[in-house]
Amino acid sequence: MTTYTICIFTENTIGLLNRITIIFTRRRINIESLTVSETERKGVSRFTIVIKHESREEVEKLVRQIRKIVEVMAVFGYLNDEIVYNEIALFKISTPLGSKSLDVETINKKYKAWVVYWGLDYVVIEKTGNDTDIFEFFGYLKQYEILEFVRSGRVAVGKTEKGLVEYLPEAEWAYYL
């Protein structure tokens, strides 16, 4: 199974998320993560969808079917080495009186994570990184009581020199990923 990151540039309209996910559902492709935000261009949304698939050919077909949606301007499918990508995770750790004290220095220096909120008997730690970094940190935090753990979807930018939005006015049909 190979991880693919699919970046979709669309008009910002109601229901489009549904139209896009239908294409995955119909082909029985599970979405690992999904992030939507507005781009530097107003009215243009960017979907970042991560999937795992064994067949590049099937992913190419998927990309074409997404491109076919009327409101979709451009679609790009990337392998991990073609993008810079990150996720963010929040950990809520129990810190009642008398519990094991947090080693904030290790958390900061070794794991590049930060305590972003101090509660009465808990803290919230934020960690950004790729999924491997985050799960490594998760492993480290297991020595404490983890009350909640949440991870965002992947955000990614391509490693090409052009800004992706520069493609949009021309948005040529790209045959291959």
Next chain:
Amino acid sequence: MEAIASIKPETAHAVDAAPAVGPDATYINGSHALMRCLLAEGVDTIFGYPGGAIMPVYDALYDYQDQINHILVRHEQGAGHAAQGYARVSGRAGICLVTSGPGATNLVTAIADALIDSTPLVCIVGQVGRKLLGTDAFQEADVMGVTMPITKWNYQITDPNEVPEILSKAFYIAQSGRPGPVLIDMTKSSQLELMTKPFVYERCQSLVSYRPRRIPKQEQVEAAATLINSAKRPYIFAGHGVQIAKAEAELIEFAEKTGIPVATTLLGQSTISTNHPLYVGWLGMHGNYGPNVMTDQADVIIAIGMRFDDRVTGDASKYIKQAKVIHIEIDPSEIDKIIRADAPVVGDAKEVLKALLPLVKPNDHTVWRNEFRKYDAIENETITVPELTSLDGKIRMAEVIDMLSKKTKGEAVLVTDVGQHQMMASRYYQFRRPNSLVTSGGMGTMGFALPAAFGAQVGAPDRQVVAIIGDGCFQMTLQELGTIVQNKQPVKAIILNNNFLGMVRQWQQLFHERRYSFVELQNPDFITIARGFGMDGQTCDQRDNLSDALDTLLAHEGPFLLEVIVEKEENVFPMVPAGASVSQIRLK
């Protein structure tokens, strides 16, 4: 602050009637705006059915009766198929107008059918008022959600000011590129409320995010031409896209210049006259013997406006492995979807053929073409001739179609339903004019033919329209006889009655040891039913009377129903069994 655990719904109120406005008012309501949009798009016919959530539009329509012909169907599915028939023969979008909830869901089959057979439809559907959305109001269904996977585009109008822009987009999207159905879900409040700015309509010419390529890239055309010029055994597959692009003349010119044999898909039939020397037959599960077998012999396949449906390819993993494939398609997502294209050409079939024509060398592939004729002889001897000439038993479907073909000189528009009769109609009708077959290909919708034939007659009033219908299919939409009679359309309908769901029975015979599981029908008296609707009809069950019966049908002034009692257990051959490769085609 407390977390939001639940949301209290505000009490919803029904929308009161908006102030009355005439068609000429400056500030008009959404319904009148809709009418003006339809007129601006040149719409002359609507197939529809009124109901609660679309009543303001019907009220506006009352003022436009002189300009727009509204046809009241008997069931919304009938409106959908009639609009499809209209669109298929006229090349313009068919318009459906129905109410919310069940009105819209009844349209779903036709929308799905139109999507897979690339038929332009603009479906305008009522919806409950803005404030009632999501409250499970009376006749509220999530029609946007339901139709999202089966429309090319859909949109919910909640503000009357959106009407002109959305309608112009709808027509543009439905009719451009690869045509397809669009759906506009129009809240009752947006039908009633006044626009807050003057009505202005501009026809949509392009969209930022949707730009179908009509003119092909020159390098793609050149790559295709190089392959064609070096081909020893080239072979053209002409699909529905050729007729959608109105490229029949270009196709023939291209084929004649290069001497390349032409086969069509099911929906591609009538693109080229069946007596054209370059026409070799049609492809697919029940297509002709030669065209199927010879796909394995070709070295270059030129596929034009077709999508390598599984009924054409059989087992796609064993399909045309020996050949280079040139795929000419307006929809880029079809390229490499089933069959890898060596030379894809994205563009409108007409434009691509025009661009190819000067680049291809004149050629004459007589020897190669003659190889097809060997297989024709086998098919004739084992299937065609016996089916047409054997005098034992009841009338055969083949005889009816063959005689009809001769009596109409191949000039009629044939509208067929789905099943054995559909395949027989395709096998035996000798098409002479383009755009003469309307059938449900991709979706295989039983019940398609009667309403589609009606729509086709409305869309092509100068042509003779003949519906070929199975006894099972007929009972799915027979209520549309009422529509045909009320609108005085001279549709000629032929029921080929074998008292069976024939195609399923054939499969049960061939692949399930004759375990005939729920395929036999106890049929009503079809002629009495037709008469009940005010339509003339007659039954023919004797071979000797068939010619007279067809003459009566064709000469009759108004609509007419002819029931022909045919052989009960007739099978359609040749046949490529499902999942087999085309070379495994069976003759019996």
